[in-house]
Amino acid sequence: MSRLLIRGGRVIDPGHGVDLQGDVLVDDGRIVAVAQLLAPDSAEVLDARGLVVCPGFVDPHAHLCEPGWEHRETIATGAAAAAAGGYTSVCAMPDTDPPVDDPASVGFIVAAGRRAKGARVFPAAAVSAGRKGEHLTEFGEVVDAGAIAVTDAGRAIASSKLMRLALEYARSFDIPVLSHPEDADLARDGVMHEGVVSTRLGLKGKPSAAEEIGASRDLALAAATGGRLHLQRVSTAVAAARIRQAKECGVNVTAEVTAHHLLLAHEVVASYGTEFKVDPPLRTRDDTRALCAALADGTIDCIATDHAPRHYDEKEQAFDDAPFGAVGFETTFAVLHTHLVVTGKLELATLIERMSTGPRTALGLARGTLQPGEPADIVLLDPEARWTIDPGAFLSKCRNTPFAGKQVTGKVVRTLVGGRTVRDASGSPRAASAP
Amino acid sequence: MKRSAPTLGKDLTGLESLSPEQIRVILDTAEPFKEVSERQIKKVPVLRGKTIVNLFFEASTRTRISFEFAEKRLAADTVNIGAVGSSVSKGETLVDTARNLEAMRIDMVVIRHWSAGAAHFLASRIPSNVINAGDGAHEHPTQGLLDMLTLRDHFGRIEGLKVCIVGDVLHSRVARSNIYGLVALGAKVAVCAPRTLLPAGIEELGVRVFGRVEQAIEWSDALNVLRLQLERMQDGFVPSLREYNRVFGITRERLEWAPREMLILHPGPMNRGVEIDSDVADGPHSVILRQVTNGVAVRMAVLYLLTGDAPDLAEMARSGGAGRA
Amino acid sequence: MTAADSTVLMDDVAVRRAVGRMAHEILEKLGGTEHLVLMGIQRRGVDLADMIRDAITDAEGADVQTGTLDITLYRDDLMALGPRPVVGRTLLPRGGVDGVAVVLVDDVLYTGRTARAALNELMDWGRPARILLCVLVDRGDRELPIQPDIVGREFPVLTDRRVDVLVPRLDGELAVVLSQLERR
Numbered sequence: 001m002s003r004l005l006i007r008g009g010r011v012i013d014p015g016h017g018v019d020l021q022g023d024v025l026v027d028d029g030r031i032v033a034v035a036q037l038l039a040p041d042s043a044e045v046l047d048a049r050g051l052v053v054c055p056g057f058v059d060p061h062a063h064l065c066e067p068g069w070e071h072r073e074t075i076a077t078g079a080a081a082a083a084a085g086g087y088t089s090v091c092a093m094p095d096t097d098p099p100v101d102d103p104a105s106v107g108f109i110v111a112a113g114r115r116a117k118g119a120r121v122f123p124a125a126a127v128s129a130g131r132k133g134e135h136l137t138e139f140g141e142v143v144d145a146g147a148i149a150v151t152d153a154g155r156a157i158a159s160s161k162l163m164r165l166a167l168e169y170a171r172s173f174d175i176p177v178l179s180h181p182e183d184a185d186l187a188r189d190g191v192m193h194e195g196v197v198s199t200r201l202g203l204k205g206k207p208s209a210a211e212e213i214g215a216s217r218d219l220a221l222a223a224a225t226g227g228r229l230h231l232q233r234v235s236t237a238v239a240a241a242r243i244r245q246a247k248e249c250g251v252n253v254t255a256e257v258t259a260h261h262l263l264l265a266h267e268v269v270a271s272y273g274t275e276f277k278v279d280p281p282l283r284t285r286d287d288t289r290a291l292c293a294a295l296a297d298g299t300i301d302c303i304a305t306d307h308a309p310r311h312y313d314e315k316e317q318a319f320d321d322a323p324f325g326a327v328g329f330e331t332t333f334a335v336l337h338t339h340l341v342v343t344g345k346l347e348l349a350t351l352i353e354r355m356s357t358g359p360r361t362a363l364g365l366a367r368g369t370l371q372p373g374e375p376a377d378i379v380l381l382d383p384e385a386r387w388t389i390d391p392g393a394f395l396s397k398c399r400n401t402p403f404a405g406k407q408v409t410g411k412v413v414r415t416l417v418g419g420r421t422v423r424d425a426s427g428s429p430r431a432a433s434a435p
Numbered sequence: 436m437k438r439s440a441p442t443l444g445k446d447l448t449g450l451e452s453l454s455p456e457q458i459r460v461i462l463d464t465a466e467p468f469k470e471v472s473e474r475q476i477k478k479v480p481v482l483r484g485k486t487i488v489n490l491f492f493e494a495s496t497r498t499r500i501s502f503e504f505a506e507k508r509l510a511a512d513t514v515n516i517g518a519v520g521s522s523v524s525k526g527e528t529l530v531d532t533a534r535n536l537e538a539m540r541i542d543m544v545v546i547r548h549w550s551a552g553a554a555h556f557l558a559s560r561i562p563s564n565v566i567n568a569g570d571g572a573h574e575h576p577t578q579g580l581l582d583m584l585t586l587r588d589h590f591g592r593i594e595g596l597k598v599c600i601v602g603d604v605l606h607s608r609v610a611r612s613n614i615y616g617l618v619a620l621g622a623k624v625a626v627c628a629p630r631t632l633l634p635a636g637i638e639e640l641g642v643r644v645f646g647r648v649e650q651a652i653e654w655s656d657a658l659n660v661l662r663l664q665l666e667r668m669q670d671g672f673v674p675s676l677r678e679y680n681r682v683f684g685i686t687r688e689r690l691e692w693a694p695r696e697m698l699i700l701h702p703g704p705m706n707r708g709v710e711i712d713s714d715v716a717d718g719p720h721s722v723i724l725r726q727v728t729n730g731v732a733v734r735m736a737v738l739y740l741l742t743g744d745a746p747d748l749a750e751m752a753r754s755g756g757a758g759r760a
Numbered sequence: 761m762t763a764a765d766s767t768v769l770m771d772d773v774a775v776r777r778a779v780g781r782m783a784h785e786i787l788e789k790l791g792g793t794e795h796l797v798l799m800g801i802q803r804r805g806v807d808l809a810d811m812i813r814d815a816i817t818d819a820e821g822a823d824v825q826t827g828t829l830d831i832t833l834y835r836d837d838l839m840a841l842g843p844r845p846v847v848g849r850t851l852l853p854r855g856g857v858d859g860v861a862v863v864l865v866d867d868v869l870y871t872g873r874t875a876r877a878a879l880n881e882l883m884d885w886g887r888p889a890r891i892l893l894c895v896l897v898d899r900g901d902r903e904l905p906i907q908p909d910i911v912g913r914e915f916p917v918l919t920d921r922r923v924d925v926l927v928p929r930l931d932g933e934l935a936v937v938l939s940q941l942e943r944r
Contacts, residue, residue: 439843439844439845439846442843442844463846464844464846464847466849467830467833467847467848467849467850468847470849470850471833474884474885475884475885475886476883476884476885478884479833479834479881479884480833480834480880481833481838484839739833739844739847740844742839742844743843743844
């Protein structure tokens with residue numbers, strides 16, 4: 001493969017403290033050098049002046065819906081949409097139909113991921129057979145087939161005993177257990193955050209305590225077993241505080257948060273907009289503030305999209321009847337850059353870290369830095385570009401975003417996976433719309 | 436010289452979004468409609484030629500019949516659709532049902548649905564007027580209005596009145612509509628129930644909370660007693676109906692302690708011997724049957740006022756179609 | 761209310777004189793006050809009905825039953841109006857209207873549509889033995905085959921004019937005025 005010189009950008013590699021104005025040289029799909037003023041030699045030159053060059057984003061939590069829900073998304077469309085959002089690796093949740101709980105189904109995801117043009121796809125397998133919460137799946141076999149983690153995805157593991165066994169058994173294969181921390185009994189039938197808004201709307205609420213109990217239990221079991229715990233989609237201030245305490249005590253835990261939980265509070269549900277129906281539910285302003293702080297101080301290691309495509313028919317229902325979920329690939333960087341970085345609440349390098357190196361570490365992936373020898377998974381960002389989120393322009397099959405029509409600043413211009421451009425938005429009208 | 440009532444907008448989905456003026460207009464308009472039901476010929480030609488669909492996804496006898504009387508006394512043509520035995524039970528979505536009705540050129544939909552927000556959902560998707568006849572635990576605006584009309588009939592005012600809603604506020608759309616409407620018109624509102632049946636943050640709606648029914652009786656001018664669904668016991672919200680009656684039931688003995696004359700309302704249907712004792716329900720304090728009568732008048736008023744916002748009619752009026760009567 | 765561009769057709773004294781005569785005509789036509797009910801049409805017909813009642817009481821020393829009628833819900837142009845008109849009160853006399861002589865009292869008779877609505881409403885209330893139509897002003901230009909039985913004064917005016925009866929309760933004075941119809 002030919003040589004590529006990405007020239008003149010602001011190169012940020014937060015994993016190694018790199019933040020310089022310079023060039024990145026790629027050869028044969030791998031990074032060769034990062035420095036100021038590299039000689040082009042025979043390399044193709046990519047002009048990155050005015051752009052940020054950083055490791056490709058890694059999404060620890062995405063629902064690609066294949067097999068079983070292809071009207072929502074396929075691995076091919078999901079990988080393309082992920083690349084459009086700057087993601088070079090995504091971890092696919094196993095809550096498909098049938099669920100990914102054996103080597104064959106893991107193999108299917110791996111193979112379909114290889115065929116897809118876009119982000120690399122890494123499957124997570126179910127913790128329990130059929131995601132039923134009863135018996136462990138064969139961790140050893142699914143890991144051999146390519147699974148990088150185990151999770152019952154979106155379904156809390158009700159049995160503390162099973163959770164303990166999962167954390168212990170996963171140690172043998174050095175994979176994390178991704179957990180949706182929730183006391184299912186307490187949260188049952190809830191469709192939004194339990195509080196004054198749910199009271200006003202007459203909707204059944206999920207109390208914050210449901211997540212706090214789930215997180216506390218999982219952390220206690222992680223401490224007891226020494227297993228690798230990754231808490232998914234943290235939404236409450238108290239859960240964030242528990243994670244902080246656990247980390248101080250040396251518990252082997254990582255945690256993720258989504259853009260919508262960082263930016264939106266339950267008041268937005270006020271007119272029953274099903275685009276705001278997500279799980280866990282949007283909480284209070286106090287929670288969003290605490291989550292932003294936890295993200296900034298590293299308590300929360302990474303940002304997840306929880307990309308959950310839903311067909312418009314499914315969301316075109318009364319709030320109770322509509323499914324949970326929002327797409328996130330193509331909006332996450334832009335909305336977080338706009339509301340956290342432009343406003344000065346978070347350094348750009350920190351945001352990049354939480355979207356690349358952070359999830360890379362949590363998942364134990366060998367991707368997500370700009371070190372020589374690493375695969376050239378790179379994203380080019382235009383931090384100045386202003387555009388409007390238009391779900392009609394998504395590469396995802398679905399449009400269910402809570403950020404439709406929002407003005408944002410910061411845009412993914414080009415995504416390279418293994419040195420190959422899988423997404424080039426530099427010529428798109430969106431980039432040209434910058435004033 | 437022509438006097439017009441403030442408009443309600445296209446739909447009535449709840450009382451929370453209405454101004455005090457709009458609520459007052461509905462109550463004032465209900466007054467002349469009370470008389471219509473007293474006539475030999477109980478019909479006025481207000482909605483002649485209008486088609487109204489009563490779309491009831493949940494079983495309801497009282498509310499549906501009350502709406503139907505109101506519609507018929509205004510000379511509208513009505514069609515009743517229940518969830519059982521209709522396309523709704525064959526998996527048709529709410530929006531498809533509505534669009535099909537719309538294609539048959541209807542003018543109004545009265546909807547009862549188990550999902551909170553269903554009326555709002557429908558109203559934002561079809562051009563017909565939509566009236567919420569109860570959506571999940573959200574609102575039941577015409578019930579709230581008829582309760583307020585009944586209170587106003589008796590006390591001559593709403594402002595300053597102390598009204599306590601007793602019972603399962605958590606699952607009650609009647610409670611929410613009463614709270615929004617009464618607070619808007621300046622009443623003092625309280626709720627009284629076991630904490631397991633009060634929703635989170637209820638105080639933020641501007642109500643005070645009584646833990647014991649004796650305190651509520653001492654404070655109130657009127658009690659609005661909610662039905663305790665028997666399922667609530669199975670769901671574990673209260674340990675037993677016997678205990679509920681003993682601790683929270685409205686009994687004659689308790690009312691004897693009331694420092695002033697007390698009015699008892701109940702949206703029905705009643706569980707006699709659970710939330711209310713028979714000698715209270717049938718006693719001198721009770722205005723439960725007056726509520727039923729007022730229900731028809733309030734619904735007539737709402738139907739009448741909503742037709743004023745049909746866009747094509749407003750257009751006709753602007754183009755000078757209206758002559759001097 | 762009486763603006764500069766309006767002409768007073770009847771002043772306070774003239775209206776009172778007409779009302780007095782109308783009261784006598786009613787008595788003459790019905791031969792007394794027995795079974796007589798005066799129904800004022802909302803809103804200014806109500807005031808005129810009260811004045812007629814007072815005149816009859818003065819003349820005969822007998823009490824006369826009155827009621828009010830709001831014809832809003834019977835208007836034939838109801839659905840063509842924008843916001844809903846305010847519905848006034850209909851107050852029937854005790855004993856209803858069955859078998860009695862009802863005198864419908866209104867301020868101005870013009871197209872006849874109000875009288876038509878009032879007749880329909882009255883029929884829905886019961887079966888009066890007889891109905892008389894009594895108006896203070898008949899300005900002509902009927903659109904329906906309806907004629908008054910008792911008239912205070914006839915003023916044939918052009919269709920671009922309006923005739924208003926002012927009453928003390930609502931307008932602070934008693935008069936009949938002619939003005940230009942506001943074009944909107």
